[in-house]
Amino acid sequence: MSTLFDPRDARCKSPFGAVTTFAAVDFTLYPREHAVTGCTLLTHHEFSDRWTETELLPTTDEAGEHIFFGTFFAPSQPELIWYHFRLHWADGGVSCYGRGGFQAWDKVTPWQLTVYDGRAETPGWFGRGVTYQIFPDRFFRAKARSADGLIGHRTLHESWDEAPLRGPNERGDYCEDFFGGDLAGITEKLDYLVSLHVTTLYLNPIFEAASNHRYDTADYETIDPLLGDENDFRTLCAEAKKRGIRVMLDGVFNHTGAKSRYFNADGFYPTPGAAQGPASPYYPWYRFHPFPTDYDAWWGIKNLPAVNELDESYVNYIVTGENSVIRRWLRAGASAWRLDVADELPDEFIADIRAVMQRDFPDAYLLGEVWEDGTTKVAYSKRRCYLLGGELHSLMNYPFRTALLSYLKGTTGAETFRDAMETLRENYPSPAFYGAMNFLSTHDTPRLLSVLGCGRQPDRADYRLSPAERERGTALLKLAAAVLYAFPGSPTVYYGDEAGMEGFEDPFNRGTYPWGREDAALLDYFRALGALRAARASLQSGGIRYLLAEGRTLCFERRAGDEVTLCAVNAGAESFRVDLPWATALARDVLSGQEFLAENGRLRLTLAPYDALLLTE
Numbered sequence: 001m002s003t004l005f006d007p008r009d010a011r012c013k014s015p016f017g018a019v020t021t022f023a024a025v026d027f028t029l030y031p032r033e034h035a036v037t038g039c040t041l042l043t044h045h046e047f048s049d050r051w052t053e054t055e056l057l058p059t060t061d062e063a064g065e066h067i068f069f070g071t072f073f074a075p076s077q078p079e080l081i082w083y084h085f086r087l088h089w090a091d092g093g094v095s096c097y098g099r100g101g102f103q104a105w106d107k108v109t110p111w112q113l114t115v116y117d118g119r120a121e122t123p124g125w126f127g128r129g130v131t132y133q134i135f136p137d138r139f140f141r142a143k144a145r146s147a148d149g150l151i152g153h154r155t156l157h158e159s160w161d162e163a164p165l166r167g168p169n170e171r172g173d174y175c176e177d178f179f180g181g182d183l184a185g186i187t188e189k190l191d192y193l194v195s196l197h198v199t200t201l202y203l204n205p206i207f208e209a210a211s212n213h214r215y216d217t218a219d220y221e222t223i224d225p226l227l228g229d230e231n232d233f234r235t236l237c238a239e240a241k242k243r244g245i246r247v248m249l250d251g252v253f254n255h256t257g258a259k260s261r262y263f264n265a266d267g268f269y270p271t272p273g274a275a276q277g278p279a280s281p282y283y284p285w286y287r288f289h290p291f292p293t294d295y296d297a298w299w300g301i302k303n304l305p306a307v308n309e310l311d312e313s314y315v316n317y318i319v320t321g322e323n324s325v326i327r328r329w330l331r332a333g334a335s336a337w338r339l340d341v342a343d344e345l346p347d348e349f350i351a352d353i354r355a356v357m358q359r360d361f362p363d364a365y366l367l368g369e370v371w372e373d374g375t376t377k378v379a380y381s382k383r384r385c386y387l388l389g390g391e392l393h394s395l396m397n398y399p400f401r402t403a404l405l406s407y408l409k410g411t412t413g414a415e416t417f418r419d420a421m422e423t424l425r426e427n428y429p430s431p432a433f434y435g436a437m438n439f440l441s442t443h444d445t446p447r448l449l450s451v452l453g454c455g456r457q458p459d460r461a462d463y464r465l466s467p468a469e470r471e472r473g474t475a476l477l478k479l480a481a482a483v484l485y486a487f488p489g490s491p492t493v494y495y496g497d498e499a500g501m502e503g504f505e506d507p508f509n510r511g512t513y514p515w516g517r518e519d520a521a522l523l524d525y526f527r528a529l530g531a532l533r534a535a536r537a538s539l540q541s542g543g544i545r546y547l548l549a550e551g552r553t554l555c556f557e558r559r560a561g562d563e564v565t566l567c568a569v570n571a572g573a574e575s576f577r578v579d580l581p582w583a584t585a586l587a588r589d590v591l592s593g594q595e596f597l598a599e600n601g602r603l604r605l606t607l608a609p610y611d612a613l614l615l616t617e
Helices: 183-188 190-195 230-242 312-320 325-331 347-360 398-408 414-427 430-434 448-454 467-486 520-535 537-541
Strands: 024-029 036-045 050-060 066-073 079-089 094-098 101-103 111-116 130-134 198-203 207-209 217-223 246-251 336-339 365-368 437-439 490-494 543-550 553-560 563-570 576-581 586-589 595-597 602-607 611-616
Touching (some): 024 036, 111 414, 130 437, 183 190, 183 230, 190 198, 217 325, 230 246, 312 325, 336 347, 347 365, 398 414, 398 448, 448 467, 467 490, 467 553, 467 563, 537 553, 537 563, 563 602
Parallel strands (some): 336 365, 437 490
Antiparallel strands (some): 024 066, 036 079, 050 066, 079 094, 553 563, 563 611, 586 595, 586 611
């Protein structure tokens, strides 16, 4: 070892990463040539705001090397612990050793130890399979419907192939143009999802709303009429279940629409909403200052009035009531909830949802939208608790998207991607890391092909790639997809990415699926990746080990028992020679069908420019 302590090295810290309450954690420090006479592990428990000290005693390891060793016992309650070492020297001096090396006691950078409740079970089905995200209005239209008489001032495009409306309509309203994609259309295309080996279908909001994105919920108890009705939803869930597919709903509980029956700003609903005054049962849900002209709203957008998620009647309506929104739609056939803007929901509110699901729907999954490391997220000046056992099962993995795209675009090297992901694996409880939603595009981001093909942010949101840009983007997209499907967590495909859809910002990243005009070769590639994921236990639940992460080359293996799958990627413009461990005599690349001979337990391969291999025995 070149350092005194490396928390990712089993010789220094065991077990790896986050630990459960009451766990025994072994720490070993290697003084090397340094004249260290004493070593103390200092731990700061952030939530309880207390310090503890654990003496590491001098001894020798199996190789006879001088070390300091001790065991730290995790507390009985979930915690976020920060630790470093205090060293005593032969000359009588004292210093601290942390993540940044030797530092003064008041400037030391500590390591992180997440302590979670291991008794809280996480359903294993989500992280093993493939997730497919659908923006419901834009996937497939099975029935012609009318927008007459519906909330808002909606218009329907005449042609499926038209571009979404950019900017406000003639009334000054945004996102009120619809294409008519519906739940029956999704049901009709379930066999298409089966061909992609999808096991979870994540739907953007489906409840009644004035906008095409439906994040301005108007009625949590009603399927938007342009999508169908509750019977259509139940049919979708039942038919999906027959095919081994579960349905995840988008829960938008931080805010409602101003035009909702709860706020009722334009008086569309016959019963009084909060905008009609204190006589409304929904008035306590909102914060006016003063009524009626000013109120809290999501990011100040008055069309999205923020709710008080701790109001008793709101909690009862959404979460705890016998016929709550959470319970109602899980009973109707959903298997999971994704919580929109989870970092803007109170910890108590999320914990209430988890408690209801754990008690009544123990196999249901609770996922949160958080864009950073969920174990250290600070929102509104408060450290958040998402993954300690009583909150979310896991999170959308935005750090994965950020790190992988940065590597593929050449902004950073493979080692930066590895380090970012190892930090996440170290900080997250294992069930949360292996149960994360990994993705590269969503309705909130530019599409993957556009990002990788253009290489820059164009001036126009509706920019289309040139033939050369599209060729480059497709090559890099295949590398991205190979890593996505090989990585721990659920590989998530944003509808149409597998077909070669383009689009930068909203609304052009939310175009209609190009039925009959798909990139057939790219579609076959995704089907092959899905088949591999479905067939390999090592990809579904196996551990991860990085074999090489240097410059433009990334190689890692997934292992479950004796089964190994190796992912090797060259994101550079030049060929690269790799020498990798391989236990059997032959390795087969699932993507190309090529076979390679191993000699003396080693595979010596040349990775072509912009190439990926997924090797199996």
